[in-house]
Structures are given as C-alpha cells and as structure tokens.
Amino acid sequence: MKITKLIPALICAAALLVSCGGSNNTVATDGSTSMEKVIGALGESFTEKYSGKNFTYNPTGSGSGIKAVLEGNCDIGLSSRALKAEEEAEGLVGTVLAYDGIAVIVNPENKVADLTIEQIADVYTGKITNWKELGGSDAEIVLIGREAASGTRDGFESITNTKDACKYRQELTSTGDVITAVSQNPAAIGYASLASVKDSVKALKVNGVAPTEATVKDGSYKIQRPFVLVTKKDTKLSDTAQKFFDYATSSEAAPIIAAAGAVAVN
Amino acid sequence: MKRRKKITLEAVVHLIFLLLGLITVGCVLLITVYLIISGIPAIRKIGLVPFLFGKTWTSTASEPSYGILPFILTSIYGTAGAILVGVPIGFLTAVYLAKLAPPRIKSIVEGAVSMLAGIPSVVYGLVGMLVLVPGIRKLFNIPDGACLLAAIIVLAVMILPSIIKVSVNALEAVPKEYEDASLALGATPVETYFRVSVPAARSGIAAAVVLGVGRAIGEAMAVMMVSGNVANMPGLFESVRFLTTAVASEMAYSSGLQQQALFSIALVLYLFIMLINATLNFFLKNGRED
Amino acid sequence: MTGKKLSAKRRAYVGIMKTLMYISAGLTCGPVIFMVAFVMIKGLPNITWELLSTSPSYLSDRIGILPDILNTIYIVVTSIIIVVPLGAGAAIYLNEYASNKKLVSVIEYAAETLSGIPSIIYGLVGMLFFCQFCGLKTSIIAGALTLVMMNLPTVMRTTEESLRTVPQSYREGAFGLGAQKWRVIRTVVLPGCIDGIITGCILSVGRILGESAALLFTAGIAHTLNNFISGLTSSGSTLTVALYVYAKERGEFGIAFAIAAILMILTIIINLAAELVSKYFRRKKEL
Numbered sequence: 001m002k003i004t005k006l007i008p009a010l011i012c013a014a015a016l017l018v019s020c021g022g023s024n025n026t027v028a029t030d031g032s033t034s035m036e037k038v039i040g041a042l043g044e045s046f047t048e049k050y051s052g053k054n055f056t057y058n059p060t061g062s063g064s065g066i067k068a069v070l071e072g073n074c075d076i077g078l079s080s081r082a083l084k085a086e087e088e089a090e091g092l093v094g095t096v097l098a099y100d101g102i103a104v105i106v107n108p109e110n111k112v113a114d115l116t117i118e119q120i121a122d123v124y125t126g127k128i129t130n131w132k133e134l135g136g137s138d139a140e141i142v143l144i145g146r147e148a149a150s151g152t153r154d155g156f157e158s159i160t161n162t163k164d165a166c167k168y169r170q171e172l173t174s175t176g177d178v179i180t181a182v183s184q185n186p187a188a189i190g191y192a193s194l195a196s197v198k199d200s201v202k203a204l205k206v207n208g209v210a211p212t213e214a215t216v217k218d219g220s221y222k223i224q225r226p227f228v229l230v231t232k233k234d235t236k237l238s239d240t241a242q243k244f245f246d247y248a249t250s251s252e253a254a255p256i257i258a259a260a261g262a263v264a265v266n
Numbered sequence: 267m268k269r270r271k272k273i274t275l276e277a278v279v280h281l282i283f284l285l286l287g288l289i290t291v292g293c294v295l296l297i298t299v300y301l302i303i304s305g306i307p308a309i310r311k312i313g314l315v316p317f318l319f320g321k322t323w324t325s326t327a328s329e330p331s332y333g334i335l336p337f338i339l340t341s342i343y344g345t346a347g348a349i350l351v352g353v354p355i356g357f358l359t360a361v362y363l364a365k366l367a368p369p370r371i372k373s374i375v376e377g378a379v380s381m382l383a384g385i386p387s388v389v390y391g392l393v394g395m396l397v398l399v400p401g402i403r404k405l406f407n408i409p410d411g412a413c414l415l416a417a418i419i420v421l422a423v424m425i426l427p428s429i430i431k432v433s434v435n436a437l438e439a440v441p442k443e444y445e446d447a448s449l450a451l452g453a454t455p456v457e458t459y460f461r462v463s464v465p466a467a468r469s470g471i472a473a474a475v476v477l478g479v480g481r482a483i484g485e486a487m488a489v490m491m492v493s494g495n496v497a498n499m500p501g502l503f504e505s506v507r508f509l510t511t512a513v514a515s516e517m518a519y520s521s522g523l524q525q526q527a528l529f530s531i532a533l534v535l536y537l538f539i540m541l542i543n544a545t546l547n548f549f550l551k552n553g554r555e556d
Numbered sequence: 557m558t559g560k561k562l563s564a565k566r567r568a569y570v571g572i573m574k575t576l577m578y579i580s581a582g583l584t585c586g587p588v589i590f591m592v593a594f595v596m597i598k599g600l601p602n603i604t605w606e607l608l609s610t611s612p613s614y615l616s617d618r619i620g621i622l623p624d625i626l627n628t629i630y631i632v633v634t635s636i637i638i639v640v641p642l643g644a645g646a647a648i649y650l651n652e653y654a655s656n657k658k659l660v661s662v663i664e665y666a667a668e669t670l671s672g673i674p675s676i677i678y679g680l681v682g683m684l685f686f687c688q689f690c691g692l693k694t695s696i697i698a699g700a701l702t703l704v705m706m707n708l709p710t711v712m713r714t715t716e717e718s719l720r721t722v723p724q725s726y727r728e729g730a731f732g733l734g735a736q737k738w739r740v741i742r743t744v745v746l747p748g749c750i751d752g753i754i755t756g757c758i759l760s761v762g763r764i765l766g767e768s769a770a771l772l773f774t775a776g777i778a779h780t781l782n783n784f785i786s787g788l789t790s791s792g793s794t795l796t797v798a799l800y801v802y803a804k805e806r807g808e809f810g811i812a813f814a815i816a817a818i819l820m821i822l823t824i825i826i827n828l829a830a831e832l833v834s835k836y837f838r839r840k841k842e843l
Contacts, residue, residue, distance in 0.1 A: 033805060041614035048615075058694060058791055059777055063520070073693075140409040147495065147515045148326035148524075164327040169505050170412050170494040173515045176807035177395070177491065184400045187409055198807060260614060279738040283653050286645030290666040290712065293705045297673065297681045304684060358580035366577060375581055377827065378588040384823035385591060386766040388800045389816045392809075393591055423587045430584065456570040477672075484674025486769050487800070510676050514769060517680070532680050536673070543672045547665060 026054040027244040031065020031078030034151055034175070034193050035227050037260040038098060039078055042248050045256050049247070053240050062151045066092065069230050075241035077230030080151035094228040097248060098262040101194035101216040102156050102223045103203040105179065109186040112136040114205040117222055121160045123189060126167040131187065144170045144181050144190035155225035156191045191223075195261020217263045227262060298536075305533030308332070308526035317530065323497035323507075325516060325524040332527045334512070334534065340500040341509045341538070344414060344489070345482040348421035352482075353475055355422075356429030360474075363430065364437035365459045376434075383427035391491030394420045399492055406503065412494035413503045420488050425478040432477055436470020437463055473549040480542045483535070486510035509535045592820060599817030602810040611781045619802070619811050623781045627696060627792035630784055631775065632764050634700035635707065636757055642704065643711025644753050650712075651719040652741060671709040675770040678706050682774040694791045699775025703764050710763065711756035718752025718837075719745065751837035755830055762826045765819060768796045777801050795819055 027046075029039060036059055043055035060068070062079040066087060069077035083094040104120060106112060112134050115123075122128045123141055132138045145168045146153040152175070157163045172178050175196045182190040183200035190201075194211050197203050203211050206223055215221035229245065231237060237245060247253055254264035309317050312332050320333015359379075363372050394416060403411030440463045448458040464471065486508070494505025495515055507515070513528050513535070520528055610620030646663070654660045682702030683694075692698040722745060730740040776791030779798065793801060795815050803812035 036805065037614055040612075044613060044615050056780065056790065057778065060694075142410040148324070164324060168496050169410050171496050171505075171507075171515070173490060173495070174804035176802075176804045179807045180395055180809075181399075181412065184396070185403060185410055196807060256615070276736055276738055280653055283645055283649040286642055287649030287654065287659075287663050289642055289646060290663055290670055290708055293708065294666045294669050296685060297677065297705075300681050300684050301677070355580045355583050358577045359584045362577040362581050366574075367581075375585060378585050380827045381592065381820075381823065382584075382588050384762055384766060384820075384827060386768060386796045386799065386816070386819055388768050388796060388803065389591070389595060389819070392803050392812060392816070393594055396809075397594070426584055454566065454570050456573050457566065460573060480672045480674075484672075484676065486674065486676040491804075510674065513680065514676055514772075517773065529680065532677055536677055539672055539674065539677070540669070543669050546672065547668060550668075 025052055025240055026056060027076065027238070027241045028056045028058070028074040029065075029076045029078055030058040030060055030068040030074035031230070032062040032080035032151055032227070033059045034080040034100065035078045037195055038100075038227060038257055038262050041256050041260040042244075042253055045253070046244050046247055050243060053243070055244065066230055069232060072235075075231075075237060076245065079228040079230050080225060081154050082226055082228060083230065091233045093231050093233050095231070095245075095249060096226045096265050097229050098227045098257050098264045099216050099224050100227055100262045101211040101221055102152060102159075102191050102225060103194045103197045103211045104189065104191050104206060104223065105182050105197060105201040105203055106189050107182055107186045108200070108202045110136060110202065112204070113202070114208055116207050117160055120206070121162050124160065124162045124166045139187040142169045142185055142188040143167060144172065144178055144188050146178065146191075147171050147173050151225070152191065152193060156223060159223050159225075193261070213258060213263050301529070301533045301536050304526065304529040306530075308523060308530040309533075311523060312527065312530075317527075318534070321499065323512070325520070325527065330524065332523075334509070334531055336497050336499050337507055337509045337512045337531065338534065340414065340493075340506040341483055341535075343500045344417050344421060344493075344506070344508060345479055347414070347418035348425055348482040349475065349478060351418060352422035352425045352478060353429060356426045356474070356478070357433060357471065359426075360430045360433035360437060360471075361459055361464065364434045365455070365463065379427050379430050382423070383431075387424065387485060387488040388491075390420055390424060390488040394488065394492040408503050410494070410505070412492055412505055414493065414500055414506045415502050417489040417493040417506070417508070420492055421482045421485060424485060424488065425481045428481050429474045429478045432474035433467070433471050436467040436474070439470070440466045469549050469552040473546055476542060476546040476549060480539060480546065483538055483542070484510060486514045490514055509538075595813055595816045595820055598809070599813035599815070602814035603817060607811070607814060612779050619808065621779075621795065621798055621811075621815060623779045624793055624795050624798040624815075626781070627775075627787065628765065628794040630696050630782075630787050630792070631700050631703065631771075631794055632761055634697065634788065635703040635764055636760060638700065639704045639707050639711050639760060640753060640757060643708050643756060644715045644749070646708070647712045647715035647719060647749070647752075648741060648745065651716055652737070652745060667709040667712055670705065671713075673706075675706065675767060678702050679770040679773040682770060687774055692789070694774065694776035695789050696775050696792050697788045699771045699794075700788075702770050702774045703760075703767065706767070706770060707756075707760040707763060710759050711753065714756035714759065715749050715752040718749040718755075722748035751833065754833050754837075758826055758830045758833065762823065762830075765794075765822055765826070766796055767794070768800050771797050772800070 039057050043057055047053055047055050062081055065077040066079055068074045069092060070090060083092060112131060115134065119134060124143055128134065129141055130138065131141055145166055157166060170181055172181060175192045178190040178192050179198060179201055182188045206221060209215050209221045211221050216224050249266055251266050254266060257264040317332055317334060319335050320331060321335050322331045322333050323336060324331050363375055367375065398416050398419060399411040402416055444462050444466055445458050448462040489508055490511040493508065493511065495507050495511055496505040497507050498504045500506050509531055513532050517528055607620055609622055610618060611623045612619045650660055650663060682698060686692050686698035686701050687694055726744050727740055730744045771794060777793045777797055778791040779793060780790065782790055782792060796819060799812050799815040802808040
C-alpha cells in the first residue's frame with residue numbers, strides 16, 4: 001500500500017528536479033485567504049495562457065498582504081477589504097478586481113428564510129435572542145462568527161453596523177468551520193463567503209434579495225465586499241506582474257472569476 | 267609531529283561533539299530570548315496587571331482592550347478538567363497493562379495507545395466537531411455544544427497515551443521482590459498492585475500526570491475546533507478560548523500591538539510550560555534517587 | 557467473625573478495583589476504535605488515484621494531494637538529514653565525552669524542556685527566527701528547521717538509550733588496543749547505537765507527519781507542485797496541514813477524511829516499523 005503510493009511520487013520528484021523556473025518570470029501574490037479560489041483560478045489560467053510564466057500565491061491574510069506589498073516582498077497584494085485611508089497615504093493603490101457576497105447562513109431545518117439587515121443586526125447584537133421572534137421555531141439563536149481581524153467579519157460587521165457589538169457564541173477561524181458549525185446546529189446562524197456556501201447550509205435572503213451573482217453585481221444584495229489588488233503607486237510592476245494584472249482585470253478573466261464564485265467588475 | 271596532529275584531531279572532534287551537545291541548550295535559549303524580546307513590548311504598553319488580570323479581550327475594537335485572564339483561567343480549568351477525567355482512566359489502565367493483562371491483550375491495548383498518540387490533533391478536532399459537539403448539545407439540551415466540556419473531553423483522550431506510557435514504565439520498574447513479599451504475607455495480587463507497586467512507583471506516576479498537564483495546556487489545534495473560541499470567562503458550558511488558541515486563531519491576520527500582545531500570550535504560556543517542566547524534572551529526579 | 561467480615565471487604569475491594577481497571581482499559585480503547593473506524597469509513601471511499609496523483613486545479617475544480625505528499629517527503633527528508641547528526645552527536649557527547657556533571661545535567665534539562673514545549677510555540681519562534689530573522693520567509697526549509705528543534709530531544713534520547721547498551725568492555729577493548737577516542741567512537745560506539753538512531757528517526761517521522769501548528773506559520777499552506785530544490789525555498793503544506801486547510805478553509809470533509817485515513821495508515825506502519833526495528837536489534841544484540 002505504502003510502496004505503491006510512494007513510487008509515483010518519487011518518480012515525479014525525480015522528474016521535477018530537472019525543470020526549474022527563473023524568478024523574473026514569476027509573479028508573486030500575497031494576502032487574503034478569502035480570495036484563495038478566485039486568485040488560484042486566475043493564476044492557473046494565467047500560467048496556462050503564458051507558458052514560461054510562474055505564479056505564486058501566499059495565503060497570509062489581507063493585512064499581511066498589504067504589508068508585503070509595502071515592504072516589496074511580493075508583486076501584488078490581495079485584500080478582501082477596501083484599503084484604509086492611512087494605507088493609501090503610504091502610497092498604495094487598490095484596484096477592485098471583483099465583489100464577493102457574504103451569505104448569511106442558517107441550518108437547512110430552519111424555517112426562517114428572509115431577514116432585513118436591521119433584523120440581522122439585532123440578532124447579532126443580542127436584541128433578538130429567539131428564532132420565535134423572527135417567525136421560526138422556539139429556540140435560542142446561536143450566533144456563529146469569525147475571529148477578530150478576519151476580512152469576512154470586518155465586511156459583515158461594517159455593513160450591518162455591528163462593529164464590536166456582536167455577542168458571538170462561537171468565533172471560528174475559518175469559513176469551513178463556520179459552515180460546519182451551522183450545519184450541525186439547527187438553531188445556529190453564521191456568515192460566510194458566498195463562493196464557499198454549500199448545500200449543507202441555507203443562505204438567507206437579505207431585504208428580500210437572495211444572494212446570487214446577479215444580485216451581488218447590481219448591488220441589490222447588500223452584504224458584500226470587494227476583492228482588491230494592491231500595488232504601489234510609484235513603483236512600476238515587473239513585466240510579468242503587469243501582464244498578470246492586465247489579464248486579471250480584463251473581461252477575458254471575468255468568466256473565470258465567476259466560476260470561482262465571485263463577481264468580476266469588468 | 268604525527269602525534270601532535272592526532273591530538274589536534276582529537277581536540278577538534280571533541281570540540282565538535284561539545285558544540286552538538288550544546289545545541290539543545292542553544293535552542294532553549296533561542297526560544298526563551300525570542301519569546302521575551304517579542305513578548306515584553308506589548309506587556310509594557312498594556313501594563314502587566316491589566317494584561318494578566320483584565321477580563322476583556324477585544325483586540326480589534328476601535329478601543330481595544332487586552333486582558334487575558336479569561337484565557338489563563340480557561341487553560342487552567344481545561345487542563346484541570348482533562349487531568350480529572352484522564353488521569354484516573356489512564357492510571358487504572360496503566361496498572362492493568364503493567365500487572366494484570368495477559369501478554370496478548372497487553373500488546374493489543376498498547377498498540378491502541380500508540381495509535382492514539384499518533385493521530386494528528388486536527389483529526390481529533392474534526393471528529394470532535396462532527397460528533398462530540400452535536401452530542402453534547404443534544405445530551406445536555408443546550409443551544410450549542412461547543413464549550414469547555416467538549417474541550418476537556420478531547421484533551422482527556424489526547425493526554426491518555428503520555429500518562430499510560432510513563433506510568434506503565436514506572437510500574438514495570440518496581441522490583442519484583444516488593445510484590446513477592448506482599449504476596450507471601452497473604453495479600454491478594456490486586457491489593458499488592460495498589461498498595462505496594464503503586465506507592466513504589468509514585469514518583470514515576472506523578473511525572474506521568476505532570477507530563478499530561480504539559481500536553482493538555484499546550485494543545486492548540488484540536489481544542490480550537492471544539493471550544494467555541496470566544497473570550498468568555500470559563501464555565502463548563504460556556505464557549506471559551508485557551509491561551510494556545512488565542513495565539514493560533516488571531517496570529518494569521520494580526521498586526522501591530524495586537525500581534526505583540528499575541529506574543530505576550532505565548533510568553534505567558536511558555537512560563538507555564540517552564541514551571542511544569544521544572545516540576546516534571548523534580549519528580550523524575552526523585553524517581554531516580556528512590 | 558471479624559476475619560470473615562474483613563475478607564468480604566477485601567473481596568469487594570479486589571472486585572471493585574478489577575472492574576474499574578477493566579472499565580478504564582475499555583475507555584482507553586473505545587475512542588481509538590471509534591476514531592479509526594470513523595475516519596476510515598469516511599475517508600477510504602474518497603481515496604482515488606486522481607486524488608493521489610494530481611495537483612489541485614481551481615479551473616477544473618479538482619483536488620489532488622500530490623504536491624502535499626511531495627512536500628511531506630521533502631520536509632521529512634530535510635528534517636531527518638539535519639536532526640540525526642545533531643541529535644546523535646549530542647547523545648554521543650553526553651555519553652562518551654562529557655565529564656562535567658553540571659554540564660550534563662544542564663544539557664539534559666534543556667532536552668527535557670525542548671520536548672515539553674508545545675508546537676504552537678515552536679511555530680511562533682520558527683516564524684520569528686527562521687522566517688523573519690534568517691530571511692527564509694515562509695518556506696519548507698524554515699518548517700524543516702523548526703521541526704529539527706522539536707525532534708532533537710527524541711533522537712537524542714533514543715540514541716542515548718542505545719549507547720548505554722553498548723558494553724563498556726567493547727570500548728575498553730578498543731582503547732586497550734591503543735585506539736584513539738574518535739576511532740573508538742567511529743568503529744565501536746556508532747555501529748552500536750545505530751538502532752537507537754533508527755528508532756529516533758522513525759519516531760521523528762511520526763511526529764512530523766502529525767504536526768500542524770508548528771508548520772502553519774513556518775512552512776505555509778501552498779499546494780504548488782515543486783521539485784526538491786525549489787521546493788525548499790517555497791511555501792508548501794504537508795499532508796496534515798493540507799488536511800487542516802481542506803477541512804477548515806474549504807469545508808471539503810471528504811478530502812480531509814481521505815487524508816486523515818492515509819495519515820492513520822502511515823501511523824500504523826510507523827508504529828509497526830518502530831516495534832520491528834527494536835525487536836530486530838534486540839535479537840541481534842542477544843546473539
């Protein structure tokens with residue numbers, strides 16, 4: 001069992017030892033973990049289109065990605081929130097690549113299907129504590145959210161205007177954890193990137209609008225955030241990085257971004 | 267001439283081995299120095315007392331507060347709980363394995379125990395999340411099952427291997443004459459094991475318990491997935507955050523003072539571990555002298 | 557009368573203690589059986605050739621763990637290559653050279669401390685020292701070096717244990733023939749402790765396979781296919797880190813359990829190997 005697994009691996013390792021890529025043909029990106037799917041798909045199709053070019057993505061989080069651009073440790077930073085004023089003052093430019101809906105999710109058993117933003121805010125700040133008050137069954141609402149400093153939490157709390165006021169029952173460290181926790185508990189409510197939502201949970205309508213690609217794009221689905229490519233204002237990108245930047249923001253890339261669950265700007 | 271060459275070679279080799287021997291000391295120093303250097307600035311800024319005894323942790327609020335008392339207490343309660351559950355089970359299993367079990371069963375159970383030790387902690391977390399957390403919710407009829415109790419159960423299982431292995435070794439090292447004497451005086455085998463062998467192996471067993479404490483307080487990945495991870499003061503059914511999970515959950519995105527504060531938490535955790543190690547060393551030394 | 561009473565009490569004591577022991581042994585085995593069965597049932601059906609032999613693709617929505625398998629091999633090989641000479645050397649120093657008792661106890665205390673430090677702290681210090689201070693960034697080599705620190709005490713301890721079983725008379729014999737110390741170590745001591753080194757390696761491999769916290773911050777979570785040389789300096793996830801990422805970031809439980817099943821099978825193999833090695837060498841030494 002073990003040997004049959006090892007042999008192909010070793011062969012591949014040996015084969016790969018021969019090939020090696022140069023670094024000025026590489027575009028290095030660093031940042032948001034929420035953008036993993038989108039940027040991974042873009043990188044893959046980019047390297048397919050331009051042979052000989054390499055693409056690396058280091059999923060470290062929006063904050064670290066922005067810092068990495070500033071310090072010159074990568075070509076393009078990835079942020080799942082808009083740049084702050086002080087970050088722009090340091091000479092950074094943000095180019096919105098796509099928009100991502102943040103779905104408010106409940107257990108499929110839950111009868112509630114539609115909430116307003118105010119109701120969601122009341123739920124998360126603890127003003128509404130029972131599903132009964134929202135037309136559901138008599139059960140205490142279990143609030144599930146993300147850890148502090150997560151881009152998703154930042155986006156959700158700023159749109160629902162609940163910053164620092166959420167009374168979480170669980171603060172989980174990843175999208176997958178939130179979806180699992182909600183799918184295991186009929187009284188739970190959580191939020192997660194629309195791209196990652198699966199059948200094991202139900203996405204709520206917000207103000208009567210279901211989260212879809214179309215409603216995120218036309219802005220009628222309110223809870224959304226931008227995916228931003230961060231670059232330096234005064235420093236020119238390397239040829240490869242510029243090629244990738246142009247490619248990612250072109251209309252050619254839009255279907256790839258859409259397939260990865262986000263909504264392209266162009 | 268040749269002789270001198272040989273002597274220098276010997277000296278060089280000796281020096282190389284000396285350096286290799288000192289590497290462990292170097293590693294410990296490196297870790298200590300780095301944790302102190304990176305942990306002190308935040309404590310300075312926040313103040314030692316507000317940091318250690320503050321009850322609220324809101325690291326990303328517009329007016330952040332960095333009090334880690336909830337984490338400290340959770341780590342202590344969680345570890346104590348895991349010891350309370352895990353030690354009796356581990357101890358009795360160890361006595362069974364060391365003295366009572368037939369060789370076949372012994373080798374099977376010991377295999378199972380090393381299996382338990384080899385399972386990655388993420389898998390514990392995953393199974394805990396899918397089985398234990400919903401189970402606790404249904405069993406106790408509470409809104410959500412991710413709580414201190416879930417973490418205690420996971421930790422109790424995770425520390426079993428260290429407790430069992432070290433205790434078995436200690437019990438097997440008890441001289442056979444002790445037991446023979448007790449048996450000859452008319453005590454039954456079980457009485458002998460508990461009243462003669464166990465007291466004789468007490469420092470080894472104590473070391474096993476301390477080792478378990480160290481394992482429990484240092485575990486991060488598994489408890490992060492089952493404990494709910496909110497900075498509440500600990501309660502059995504409360505969603506809680508440990509020292510380890512506080513570091514692990516915010517590290518990836520943190521910056522500035524928040525990141526420094528996380529290093530300070532790591533420093534506090536490290537001090538706990540050093541204390542535990544010193545205790546462990548004390549028991550082990552005692553064991554050797556007995 | 558009293559004798560009879562006492563014996564009833566004693567019988568009860570024996571009975572209760574025995575029952576408690578059986579229950580405890582059962583409680584220990586229960587979770588093992590449950591977890592192994594749970595993981596195998598959920599994981600084995602998801603292990604496919606495609607999973608093992610491809611790298612993940614976002615475009616075709618495919619998940620493959622070949623890069624993770626390779627990264628695991630890279631990290632294991634690199635750590636072992638570095639940790640063996642260091643750990644064995646330290647053990648040889650302690651057992652063969654060191655004469656200063658205080659120094660020996662300091663080194664031993666340091667080794668014990670190292671083995672008690674939780675992996676999350678290794679991860680942090682590895683990140684600060686290897687990734688940032690040494691400029692290695694998030695890379696497999698930084699992860700491997702962090703693991704070297706973690707596994708140093710293991711290799712040291714197993715080597716020391718087997719050094720103690722090398723009979724003193726061998727050394728004395730060699731010295732008596734006029735050999736210098738280094739020669740004695742090379743020809744007599746090292747061959748004698750090879751079993752300890754191998755056991756240490758096997759235990760270290762087991763620990764590396766199961767490690768996640770220390771590697772997340774040092775080796776990163778990229779799933780890129782790399783060759784060994786360029787792999788060392790780039791970020792890459794091992795199987796356990798991939799398991800963590802797929803379960804947590806992506807919610808892909810099928811894949812996560814498949815990896816968990818593979819890791820469990822490897823764990824069983826490693827445990828068996830460790831036992832076989834120690835049995836083999838024990839028999840060899842007895843001969």
